[in-house]
Amino acid sequence: MTTAFIGKPVSRIDGRQKVTGGATYAAEFVAPGAAHAAIVRSTAASGRIASIDSASAERAQGVIAVLTHRNAPRLPYREHKGIPDPVIGERLHVLQDDRVNHQGQPIALVVAETLEQAQHAATLVHATYDQDAAATDINQVEPVLPTQEKTDQGEAQSPETRRGDPEGALAAAELKIDHGYVIPREHHNPLEMHATIAAWDGDRLTLWDKTQFVHNVADEIAAVFGIPAENIRVISPFVGGAFGSGLRTWPHVTLAAIGARVAKRPVKLMLSRREMYYSVGYRPHTVQRVALGASRDGRLAAILHDAHQETSTYEEFSESILDASRFLYSCPNVYTRHRIAHMNVNTPTYMRAPGVASGNFALESALDELAVALDMDPVELRLRNEPDRDEFSNLPFSSRSTRECYRVAAERFGWSRRSPEPRSMRDGRSLVGWGMATAHYPMHYAPASAKARLLPDGTAEVTSAASDMGPGTWTSMTQVAAEALGLPLDRVKFTLGDTRMPRTPPHGGSMTMASVGSAVQAACRKAREDALARSGASEIGDAMHRLGQPVEASADVKPGDETQRFSMHSFGAVFVEVAVDPDLGETRVRRMVGAYGAGRIVNPKLTRSQCIGGMIGGIGMALMEHSVVDARNGRVTNANLAEYPVPVHADAPPVMDVLFVEEHDPHVNPLGVKGVGEIALVGVAPAITNAIYHATGRRIRELPVTPDKLI
Numbered sequence: 278m279t280t281a282f283i284g285k286p287v288s289r290i291d292g293r294q295k296v297t298g299g300a301t302y303a304a305e306f307v308a309p310g311a312a313h314a315a316i317v318r319s320t321a322a323s324g325r326i327a328s329i330d331s332a333s334a335e336r337a338q339g340v341i342a343v344l345t346h347r348n349a350p351r352l353p354y355r356e357h358k359g360i361p362d363p364v365i366g367e368r369l370h371v372l373q374d375d376r377v378n379h380q381g382q383p384i385a386l387v388v389a390e391t392l393e394q395a396q397h398a399a400t401l402v403h404a405t406y407d408q409d410a411a412a413t414d415i416n417q418v419e420p421v422l423p424t425q426e427k428t429d430q431g432e433a434q435s436p437e438t439r440r441g442d443p444e445g446a447l448a449a450a451e452l453k454i455d456h457g458y459v460i461p462r463e464h465h466n467p468l469e470m471h472a473t474i475a476a477w478d479g480d481r482l483t484l485w486d487k488t489q490f491v492h493n494v495a496d497e498i499a500a501v502f503g504i505p506a507e508n509i510r511v512i513s514p515f516v517g518g519a520f521g522s523g524l525r526t527w528p529h530v531t532l533a534a535i536g537a538r539v540a541k542r543p544v545k546l547m548l549s550r551r552e553m554y555y556s557v558g559y560r561p562h563t564v565q566r567v568a569l570g571a572s573r574d575g576r577l578a579a580i581l582h583d584a585h586q587e588t589s590t591y592e593e594f595s596e597s598i599l600d601a602s603r604f605l606y607s608c609p610n611v612y613t614r615h616r617i618a619h620m621n622v623n624t625p626t627y628m629r630a631p632g633v634a635s636g637n638f639a640l641e642s643a644l645d646e647l648a649v650a651l652d653m654d655p656v657e658l659r660l661r662n663e664p665d666r667d668e669f670s671n672l673p674f675s676s677r678s679t680r681e682c683y684r685v686a687a688e689r690f691g692w693s694r695r696s697p698e699p700r701s702m703r704d705g706r707s708l709v710g711w712g713m714a715t716a717h718y719p720m721h722y723a724p725a726s727a728k729a730r731l732l733p734d735g736t737a738e739v740t741s742a743a744s745d746m747g748p749g750t751w752t753s754m755t756q757v758a759a760e761a762l763g764l765p766l767d768r769v770k771f772t773l774g775d776t777r778m779p780r781t782p783p784h785g786g787s788m789t790m791a792s793v794g795s796a797v798q799a800a801c802r803k804a805r806e807d808a809l810a811r812s813g814a815s816e817i818g819d820a821m822h823r824l825g826q827p828v829e830a831s832a833d834v835k836p837g838d839e840t841q842r843f844s845m846h847s848f849g850a851v852f853v854e855v856a857v858d859p860d861l862g863e864t865r866v867r868r869m870v871g872a873y874g875a876g877r878i879v880n881p882k883l884t885r886s887q888c889i890g891g892m893i894g895g896i897g898m899a900l901m902e903h904s905v906v907d908a909r910n911g912r913v914t915n916a917n918l919a920e921y922p923v924p925v926h927a928d929a930p931p932v933m934d935v936l937f938v939e940e941h942d943p944h945v946n947p948l949g950v951k952g953v954g955e956i957a958l959v960g961v962a963p964a965i966t967n968a969i970y971h972a973t974g975r976r977i978r979e980l981p982v983t984p985d986k987l988i
């Protein structure tokens with residue numbers, strides 16, 4: 278198929294705006310007369326507020342209001358359990374009672390004329406607590422089965438599955454691997470902190486917010502305040518990274534709206550970096566056990582995968598950790614169990630490749646351990662267990678390019694030159710290791726809407742309430758629209774990020790291109806056909822000139838029955854070279870090659886950029902990221918970017934190759950897109966730890982692999 282714009286490496290159309298400061302982020306909007314707010318947070322992890330003294334804060338210069346559970350407005354907190362909010366439990370009610378559920382919970386809000394006055398007065402609020410014993414250490418909490426397991430899409434799945442006779446097959450297997458794997462809590466650290474500006478006009482509310490889902494913010498705040506969602510307008514044109522932290526509507530948004538209502542003027546509330554560690558979710562700490570049984574020729578006879586993760590005391594958050602073990606490889610005997618540990622923590626949330634990246638780390642590590650035990654090449658082991666259908670759902674794959682991904686990535690990497698023995702490859706003092714892993718992520722396509730408006734001057738305005746946290750939605754949607762309209766790119770103006778625009782699913786789960794893209798395509802095709810039919814012209818410029826008035830079309834797209842007919846996923850393979858300093862224990866990633874079969878690639882330049890970002894995120898997961906919790910009080914002791922290192926440019930390997938395997942999948946969605954946002958992080962951590970084993974002979978099963986674990 279020849280295309281004018283789809284599949285072309287178009288540069289970001291908002292790139293200039295971003296690098297020149299012309300792109301306006303949530304905290305940068307100007308609401309005339311805005312006051313500033315600061316949150317006072319609990320220093321206890323569990324119990325009740327015994328006393329709270331706000332008198333000196335109230336007297337401080339510039340203070341407009343100090344709100345605590347004693348004087349804050351009572352809010353109805355009606356039910357709102359849409360995706361992506363946990364369906365089980367009740368979200369944190371801010372300033373409604375004296376209960377403390379977690380360290381860092383908001384206990385007061387100070388509103389003042391200036392930010393400095395609000396921050397200063399916040400330090401003058403003093404609370405004492407009647408503390409309960411707090412559950413802060415996952416190893417001390419008995420995990421329980423969740424009421425139901427949620428996948429990324431909120432679709433219920435059994436927390437426990439079994440096919441065949443896994444225990445029997447494991448006991449009888451010629452070879453067995455049985456180990457535990459641990460991933461500690463990791464926090465989202467986007468450049469832009471979460472921020473909200475709230476402005477009331479009677480019973481109508483405008484929120485300028487950092488979010489991946491404007492309609493969810495409107496729905497949640499409507500439920501909290503007991504007002505119609507139509508009364509709330511949420512504006513969020515630019516998002517400075519989020520990785521999932523912007524999928525939910527967190528308590529600070531409610532606090533900004535409460536503050537504005539009490540102060541009777543707009544209120545701006547921006548979280549500090551430290552507050553981000555207590556406020557907007559995180560990737561939960563997971564504890565996993567994977568047992569594999571196999572025959573000497575490398576065929577899997579049994580997989581047993583048992584995992585548990587932390588969640589809060591008030592909500593059940595559970596993510597799809599066990600997906601890979603259920604379907605990724607062919608195996609007749611599989612047992613999986615997912616449990617949760619209720620703790621005195623704020624609720625975790627989705628973080629890039631939620632659940633999938635965690636489970637994949639355990640499974641792909643175990644597979645590498647099996648390859649070592651079999652003395653078999655790890656790629657060969659995976660090829661021997663390639664399924665011809667999804668054995669969990671018992672459905673055919675709509676497309677699955679794993680073999681092709683292994684082949685092209687291995688070839689680009691030079692895998693055939695690997696000497697299999699650990700510690701057998703060196704570069705000067707450094708121990709060099711090569712490792713690989715499989716990547717996968719489900720294809721999500723959800724109902725979405727878009728509107729296209731053709732103008733008499735031959736330009737078009739296209740809107741959809743999507744977000745762009747970095748992948749390039751502004752640009753890719755402009756490409757899809759221009760293609761469908763038959764207009765040049767510079768005649769199409771696509772805009773997003775406002776609840777006044779047609780509704781979309783969350784900007785997460787790698788579903789924006791598939792869902793919003795299909796809606797934009799449908800709306801634009803409709804508008805074009807309508808304009809051509811009404812004018813009798815054969816091209817759009819001519820048609821619009823003849824018509825002399827706008828032509829508008831809306832489209833709603835939604836999945837059909839394909840989820841009942843096909844198992845749909847993106848697949849990929851990651852190959853990594855590390856160099857480990859044998860004396861200092863420092864690991865450097867020197868080369869990475871990722872190959873992905875992800876359906877149609879709308880913009881290879883931006884998609885490559887997105888994949889590189891995911892791969893670098895995987896380096897952080899493997900080698901650096903770890904929110905260290907002080908079990909005495911639930912405090913995150915490294916709640917800052919100095920002590921919670923994330924990869925920077927100097928950590929990115931000089932060689933990063935991203936390859937896309939050509940795939941034409943007619944089943945997934947009208948645009949044929951599978952998504953790459955999450956898959957690019959999946960497989961990276963195990964590929965790195967597998968490479969570290971190859972370099973050093975040391976198998977590290979607890980992330981991150983900091984130098985202390987290697988010396």
Ligand code: MOS
Pocket residue numbers: 489519520521522524627628629630631784785786787
């Ligand atoms: Mo992603 S965790 O779906 O924002």
